[in-house]
Amino acid sequence: MQTISLIGAGGKMGGRLTNNLMHSSYETKYVEVSGQGIESLKEKGLMITAQDEAVKQSDIVILAIPDVMIGKVAASVVSSMKSGAMLIVLDPAAAYMGHLPEREDVTYFVAHPCHPPLFSEETTREARKDFFGGVAAKQAVVCALMQGPEEHFAVGEEVVQAMYAPVMRTHRITVEQMAILEPTMAETIGAAAASFLKQVMDEAVTRGVPYEAARDFMLGHLNIELAIVFGEAGNPFSDACKVAMEYGRRYWLKEGWETLFEPASVREQIDVMLHPEKLAR
Structure with missing residues (x-):
């Protein structure tokens, strides 16, 4: 033993x-x-x-x-x-x-x-x-x-x-690959995106949509949208949705986000996580 x-x-x-x-x-x-x-x-x-x-x-x-x-x-x-x-x-x-x-x-x-x-x-x-x-x-x-x-x-x-x-x-996997998964993929981007989606829902509520209606609509749509993106649903987005997606990316998705996966950036992200006071600098 x-x-x-x-x-x-x-x-x-x-x-x-x-x-x-x-x-x-x-x-x-x-x-x-x-x-x-x-x-x-x-x-x-x-x-x-x-x-x-x-x-x-x-x-x-x-x-x-x-x-x-x-x-x-x-x-x-x-x-x-x-x-x-x-x-x-x-x-x-x-x-x-x-x-x-x-x-x-x-x-x-x-x-x-x-x-x-x-x-x-x-x-x-x-x-x-x-x-x-x-x-x-x-x-x-x-x-x-x-x-x-x-x-x-x-x-x-x-x-x-x-x-x-x-x-x-x-x-x-390797330690280097694990660092890519967390923090970069799952937290720096993934958790931030999840938090952003909650902010998006809250914005709809501030503009008059009842909270429960907005929550049901958001979570239901996220369920099918993620199922489509990750190949679980077996059907594509509608043509109109694809147009809306492209329109939206121009407003909220910053170009060059892929650089977060570069080794120097991964190290910087971890360094800031271990020394949170650096984030304010």
Whole structure:
């Protein structure tokens, strides 16, 4: 039986992983320092282990902590890890920016959930309402073996399938590719676009459209529009809609947005995420 240390076990992400790992085949040691997190773990009937004690005994260490803390915490954690052990981080930001300490005899594995897909075949209400994943809805996960022996990919993948369960599939990619997916694709553009769509709906409401009517109309149209764009619907946009789309792009879609995917821009986005004060400059 492999031993896992879950750092930040009582936090937002750590709590989700705890709920799955406490029912897995792994021997898991739960590390938490915040009072609220400790109380959360105690309510689940779990014991808290000191970080240094837990890490020294573990084959796998998972950092379920905010990105801005990973560099500092990793420095103290990695120095205590056993030779041949694995460190798993849940986001590519710190790894991509070189914030993990140098130690050749420790494996670095990066894994991030894709979250349950918009178009799925879930039938239960619990699964349909599990938007984040890790509870009832199946999701995919992207994984990267940043450093370490090839056979460790399967080890990390197995842990990922347990902590993000239920998992329908995993995708092996590189850390660089994961950084393109997040933040650039999913957050810098995707989340910003989602927020913009809510603003668009709100603008219709300010101009007199009843809120419920505007919401039903927007969400219904987004459902079919996304189904068409991603090949789920099997039918194209109408000719009139195509004209409206082209007209709209000239007003709200800035030319040159593709440059956000350039490596220098990806690094800048991550740097700003890790240092939010730079956004105001």
